Amino acid sequence: MADEVPSLAESKLTALVVDDNFVNQTMHHKLLDRLGIKNDVVCNGQEAVDVHCSGRNYDLILMDMEMPILNGIQATKRLREMGIESKIAGVTTRANEGDKKEFMEAGLNDFQEKPLTISKLLSILHRLDFHVQTYTMGSIADAANKEVNGTASEKRPAVIFVLGGPGSGKGTQCAYIVDHFGYTHLSAGDLLRAEIKSGSENGTMIQNMIKEGKIVPSEVTIKLLQKAIQENGNDKFLIDGFPRNEENRAAFEKVTGIEPKFVLFFDCPEEEMERRLLGRNQGREDDNIETIRKRFKVFLESSLPVIQYYEAKGKVRKIHAAKPIEDVFQEVKAVFSPEAEKVKRKQ
Ligand SMILES: Nc1ncnc2c1ncn2[C@@H]1O[C@H](COP(=O)(O)OP(=O)(O)O)[C@@H](O)[C@H]1O
Ligand SMILES: Nc1ccn([C@@H]2O[C@H](COP(=O)(O)OP(=O)(O)O)[C@@H](O)[C@H]2O)c(=O)n1
Structure with missing residues (x-):
């Protein structure tokens, strides 16, 4: 039955995880993997800019806010100045309204509080109009089964x-x-x-x-x-x-x-x-x-x-x-x- 539904892996959606925290990097990488989204991970905003300067491009960027060297707000601004049109979702812990506004104005398409879960990631994808009908059935089944007792x-x-x-x-x-x-x-x-x-x-x-x-x-x-x-x-x-x-x-x-x-x-x-x-x-x-x-x-x-x-x-x-x-x-x-x-x- 799973084969009847095309997977996101087939749709070649790609994502970049930008986060300086190893636990978050691993978690975000795994969540994207579970949905069949190929993804790379970098450790701060400067690395996100560098990777784009080298010619890489992604459909979706999950951007942390507080990071060393170049933070999420600065990196988002820089990427937009470079003409990068990827969808960027800010993923932060406890951002106050002022920070959130500044982050959005820097060029975010979406915003989500950590911790990121499969449901939150699905809702980001839906809001950004990525086609969620095409999720791999295995990942949906796993997610649903894991979250229900019995x-x-x-x-x-x-x-x-x-x-x-x-x-x-x-x-x-x-x-x-x-x-x-x-x-x-x-x-x-x-x-x-x-x-x-x-x-x-x-x-x-x-x-x-x-x-x-x-x-x-x-x-x-x-x-x-x-x-x-x-x-x-x-x-x-x-x-x-x-x-x-x-x-x-x-x-x-x-x-x-x-x-x-x-x-x-x-x-x-x-x-x-x-x-x-x-x-x-x-x-x-x-x-x-x-x-x-x-x-x-x-x-x-x-x-x-x-x-x-x-x-x-x-x-x-x-x-x-x-x-x-x-x-x-x-x-x-x-x-x-x-x-x-x-x-x-x-x-
Ligand atoms: N056969 C019918 N003729 C006229 N009005 C109906 C009929 N069946 C339902 N309604 C009314 O139409 C509205 C929608 O019905 P509802 O059962 O809530 O539809 P659904 O669950 O398909 O959205 C309700 O106000 C209901 O009372
Ligand atoms: N399987 C479903 C059922 C409802 N819904 C949502 O719930 C809304 C209302 O559904 P409903 O079945 O209560 O009402 P009707 O649209 O049939 O009148 C839909 O328009 C969807 O937004 C959904 O997302 N998935």
């Missing part, structure tokens, strides 16, 4: 993915399915929103991505889903709003070993979804026309291919979702009922 692969529940555009009625219909057929509903969006509220270290990154209608790195979402599955006594789950792109899909399968029983797809025209979202009134930051349009675009470009993937495997159960709620549920019931009947007959 994996969902220890428990192999029945899973149904519930997909459809924003506002197609996924959450509404899931509530009915839970009532009638005893599934537990896990909404990826709700789990992400709860993570923001919990004040976790990923909160700000998740909030920014949701505001932009972008897809949060799989590692983060899968960890939340695994935890929710593990903590729940039920053995059958509706996973709503996931997988939203190819990376979500492949990483979930790889990490959990779970294949969905089938995929419930709510098919609804955009005008109807837009009307519903604008009237949803749940105080969601992303239910505004600008973000809604971005979410529609992401759905068409990234989520539909996932539905097509499952269609080719004969796993999609398409529901015509532009009807009144009760009518939609009649169609949903027909998908679930044969299964419910089978259970009844066995009893």
